[in-house]
Amino acid sequence: MKHAVLLRALGSLIALGAAAAIWFPAMHLFFRPNMDDYFAVKSGISPKARAIAAYQLDLWKDPGKRTREVARMRTSNAEWDFMGRTFLVLSLANMALHEPDRQEEYLKVMDRIIEETIRFENDKGIYFFLMDYAREGKFSSDQPASIFIDGETALMLGARRMVRERTDYKPMMKQRIDRLVKMMTKGPVLCAESYPNECWMFCNTVALATLRISDVLDGSDHSAFLKKWVATAKTKLIDVKSGLLFSSFGLDGTPLDGPEGSSIWMVSHCLQIVDPSFANDQYARARKELATTVFGFGYAKEWPACWRGSPDIDSGPIVPVLDASAGSSGLALIGASAFKDSVYLKALITSLNFAAFPNKQNNTLRYCASNQVGDAVILYSLVNGPLWDKVLRAKKAS
Amino acid sequence: MNPIQPRAHWLDRMFSPHMLLRRAVMLSLVFLLCEVAGLRVYTCILCGTSPDGQPVGVLAVFLTGFYLFFYFAFICAVPVLLLASLILLTTKRLSKISKTSTETDHEKQDINSVR
Numbered sequence: 001m002k003h004a005v006l007l008r009a010l011g012s013l014i015a016l017g018a019a020a021a022i023w024f025p026a027m028h029l030f031f032r033p034n035m036d037d038y039f040a041v042k043s044g045i046s047p048k049a050r051a052i053a054a055y056q057l058d059l060w061k062d063p064g065k066r067t068r069e070v071a072r073m074r075t076s077n078a079e080w081d082f083m084g085r086t087f088l089v090l091s092l093a094n095m096a097l098h099e100p101d102r103q104e105e106y107l108k109v110m111d112r113i114i115e116e117t118i119r120f121e122n123d124k125g126i127y128f129f130l131m132d133y134a135r136e137g138k139f140s141s142d143q144p145a146s147i148f149i150d151g152e153t154a155l156m157l158g159a160r161r162m163v164r165e166r167t168d169y170k171p172m173m174k175q176r177i178d179r180l181v182k183m184m185t186k187g188p189v190l191c192a193e194s195y196p197n198e199c200w201m202f203c204n205t206v207a208l209a210t211l212r213i214s215d216v217l218d219g220s221d222h223s224a225f226l227k228k229w230v231a232t233a234k235t236k237l238i239d240v241k242s243g244l245l246f247s248s249f250g251l252d253g254t255p256l257d258g259p260e261g262s263s264i265w266m267v268s269h270c271l272q273i274v275d276p277s278f279a280n281d282q283y284a285r286a287r288k289e290l291a292t293t294v295f296g297f298g299y300a301k302e303w304p305a306c307w308r309g310s311p312d313i314d315s316g317p318i319v320p321v322l323d324a325s326a327g328s329s330g331l332a333l334i335g336a337s338a339f340k341d342s343v344y345l346k347a348l349i350t351s352l353n354f355a356a357f358p359n360k361q362n363n364t365l366r367y368c369a370s371n372q373v374g375d376a377v378i379l380y381s382l383v384n385g386p387l388w389d390k391v392l393r394a395k396k397a398s
Numbered sequence: 399m400n401p402i403q404p405r406a407h408w409l410d411r412m413f414s415p416h417m418l419l420r421r422a423v424m425l426s427l428v429f430l431l432c433e434v435a436g437l438r439v440y441t442c443i444l445c446g447t448s449p450d451g452q453p454v455g456v457l458a459v460f461l462t463g464f465y466l467f468f469y470f471a472f473i474c475a476v477p478v479l480l481l482a483s484l485i486l487l488t489t490k491r492l493s494k495i496s497k498t499s500t501e502t503d504h505e506k507q508d509i510n511s512v513r
Contacts, residue, residue, distance in 0.1 A: 005409050012413030012486060019481030027473070071451035072442070316445050326445055354473070357441045368438050371447040 028296025031353040035342070038349060038382055045098055049382035051365035052375055053095065056088055058364060059372065060109050069372050077313050079148070080373040082129035085113050086152040087376035090387065093159035097386035103163065110160050117153060118172070130195065131313075137196025140186075140251060147183060148194035150176045151207035158213035162390055170218065177214045180207045181225065189236050189253035190229045198256065200248050201237070202263045205270035212273045216394040230275045241306035243285045258307030261290045261300045261328025262314040265335030269384075272338060273391045283339045290328060291344055297354060298347025299324040300332035330374055333381035338388070352378070415483040415490070422479040429472035437465035 040046045045053070059066045073080040089110050096106040120128055126149045127134055139145060154176035157169045183192035184207065191199040192207070208229060211222040236253045237246050244259035245267055264286045271279035289304035302315040302325035311318045316326030329348065336345035352358075357368035366375050411417055432438075440449050440462040448454050 009409045009413050011489070012418075012482070015482040015485040015489070016418075016478065018485055019478045022481055023477045024474075027477075068451055072448045075448040075451060075453055076446040313446060357438050357469075359438060369441040369444045371442055371445055374445055 025295050028350050028354075031350045032296065033346065033349040033353060035346060035349075039337075040098070043098055045095055046382060048365060049095075049379060051360065051363055052379045052382070053091065055364035055366045056091075056372070056376060056379060057109060060112060073371050073373065077131060078129055079131060080371065082117070082149070082152065084371075084373035084376050085117050086156055087373060087380045089113055089156040090159050091376060091380045091383050093163050094380070094383040094385060094387050096163045097390065098383060107160070107164060110156075110163075111166075114153075114156050114160060114169075117156070121149060121153070134195050137198075139193055139196050141183060145179060145183060145192075146194050146203075147180065147192040147207050148200065148203040150180050150183075151203050151210055154180065154210045155206055155213070158210055158217060159387060161217050162213060162387055165217075173214060174218065177211065177220070180211065181222070184229070185225070187251050189249070189251075190225075190232050191237075191249070191251070191253075193251060197250050198248055199251060200263070201245050201267050202247065205267045205274070208274045209270040212395070213391055216391050216398075226274050230271075230278055234278070239304075239307060242289050242304040243281075244289065244304060245282060257309055259286075259289070259304055260309065260314065261286070261302045261325055262316075262331055264290070265300070265328070265331040265333075269334050269338040269388075273388055273395070276392075280339070283335055283341075286335065287341065287344065291332065292322070292324070293344070293347045294322065296347060297351045298329075298332075298344055299351050300328040300348075301325055302328045326369075330370070330377050333378060334384065337381040338384060413486075415486040418479045418483040418486070422476045422483070425468065425471045425476050425479075429468040432465045432468050437461050440465055 036046070038046050038048045040049075059069055070081050070084075073084065092106040092110050096103045096110075099106075126144060126146050129149055130146060134146070154173055157173040157176070160166065161169055161173065180192070184190050184204070186192070187199070189199075191201075191204045194200040194203040208226060211226065214220055215222055233245060237249065238244065239246060239255075239259050242259055244264055246255045246258060247260035247263035248256040250256060264282060268279050268282040268286060271282060290301045292299055292301060299319075299322065301323045302311070302318060303309050303323075309315075311325075314327050316328075316330075318325050329351065333345070333348050333352075335341070336348055352367070356370055359366050359368050367378065370378070440458055442449055443454055443458060443462045449458055
């Protein structure tokens with residue numbers, strides 16, 4: 001009797017095991033995207049991108065809704081409020097170049113975002129968009145200035161001007177560019193602080209991309225500086241084992257954090273218009289060290305095998321065993337789409353459908369496990385291309 | 399009295415195809431309730447965002463955990479339970495058929511031998 005029962009239980013366990021062996025490898029098929037829904041085949045905006053954009057644009061049409069959305073993010077990180085603006089402006093710039101017919105509508109929102117951002121910075125100071133610990137130290141410059149704020153503000157101005165020139169933005173951008181160059185050239189490794197004695201590769205490469213855009217727009221020439229920066233980074237700001245750029249370091253180049261997924265995907269994307277071959281090299285290394293696909297689900301780790309950090313606000317929660325990082329996986333979408341890595345991109349979107357909890361309502365789409373900045377990053381990954389292409393074309397022509 | 403018997407009975411019940419099916423239905427129903435109650439929005443806590451602009455409280459964390467548990471149970475466990483019960487029911491039916499056909503064969507042989 002006992003023997004028979006145990007045999008039956010064993011049989012059931014084997015059935016459960018067999019069921020799991022059938023289900024888990026097939027599960028991704030239920031979340032696998034039709035890529036035409038996410039990326040327009042020739043030009044224009046894909047249905048999913050349009051739905052995400054509709055939600056984001058709604059936020060800028062309804063001040064109450066926007067205030068609530070921003071408050072939700074600012075309880076944990078004031079930076080997200082700022083970065084959400086940058087990624088939305090970049091997305092809208094690309095969308096405006098994709099869809100000239102709707103340029104007016106997009107430019108209107110871009111201008112509103114830029115004007116409000118600059119007004120907040122002027123009225124409340126740079127600390128309004130920084131995390132609280134920024135007040136604990138002292139910036140190396142006489143007047144507190146963060147490359148995070150200046151770089152992304154200049155990038156927003158540049159992106160807007162790349163779609164259509166606005167003469168009053170020209171001196172505003174020039175002022176930021178001059179300050180960026182001054183701050184960066186002062187540093188021993190040609191990098192400036194985002195926080196007191198904290199240089200972030202993300203912010204510094206955003207600044208480099210902005211310098212390239214300003215060259216296209218205003219006929220300046222920062223190519224010697226950009227060349228020198230890349231040469232310095234290759235010798236002083238790279239982790240020897242992985243060959244990836246550090247994500248943060250002191251003003252003298254001493255690493256604070258090693259290579260991080262929440263930084264490197266965007267860094268390699270920004271480098272595309274600064275030094276394409278270096279950008280390709282960094283993306284390929286990041287892909288090798290951080291990108292993973294399990295049963296058709298793609299995700300990205302925050303750290304390469306040779307460097308272990310601790311989870312923070314940038315990495316987001318890390319899924320144990322898999323080492324999947326929410327922050328790194330979200331930004332990996334930008335990397336994969338910018339470098340046309342369609343296999344990884346499809347796997348990442350499969351995971352997005354599985355674990356980011358999409359919420360469709362009245363032709364709008366948002367991801368519940370994300371927030372405004374996360375959704376803006378996703379949107380940017382779905383529409384990016386035309387802006388960088390325009391910069392590269394102009395650079396070639398010059 | 400056999401002390402093994404209650405345990406054996408429990409094992410038999412736990413792994414019966416009907417019990418697996420019942421569990422799958424139960425998990426699906428609870429997940430459906432979570433969806434209807436709108437608990438999905440609480441998953442924003444995963445990226446460190448407050449659901450309502452206030453600092454994240456214990457209740458919000460609990461609701462997020464509750465929703466996630468039943469979401470992953472619905473996506474990962476329910477299909478496995480359904481497939482396993484299908485496999486068990488099929489094997490049971492097959493063994494019954496083969497048993498019946500063996501018995502019929504034996505009966506035929508017996509009749510033939512009597513003849």
